[in-house]
Amino acid sequence: MKILLAVLIVVIAGFAGFAWLTLHWSYSEGERAGFVQKFSRKGWLCKTWEGEMALVTLPGTIAEKFTFTVHDDAVAARLNANIGKRMALHYEQHIWLPSSCFGDTEYFVTAAQVAP
DSSP, X not given: OHHHHHHHHHHXXXXXXXXXXXXXXXXXXXXXXXXXXEEEEEOSSSOEEXXXXXXXXXXXXXXXXXXXXXXXXXXXXXXHHXXXXXXXXXXXXXXXXXXXXGOSSSEEEEEEEEOO
């Protein structure tokens, strides 16, 4: 019984450590600019802000979509206030997240500003 309990504790600690590592260590980071066309708070149990940005290089070309997640309510408020405007988003990419409860995407927006 003690061995089973010890194994269970090691597995839980390992999962918690892995989750902490994937949330605090970013695989990559960068900036993307475009028009935020969709932004909403969704989820059954874990509510997260999820958005979609149209990346347009030239007028008349097909837009690439960039889907992202926002954890910070201040950044979410800034995005909500500027939907439809050209914006620059700073993001961090976190891969191998153990659950969709942290967000639907692996791109987490940490800052947003209206682009000139």
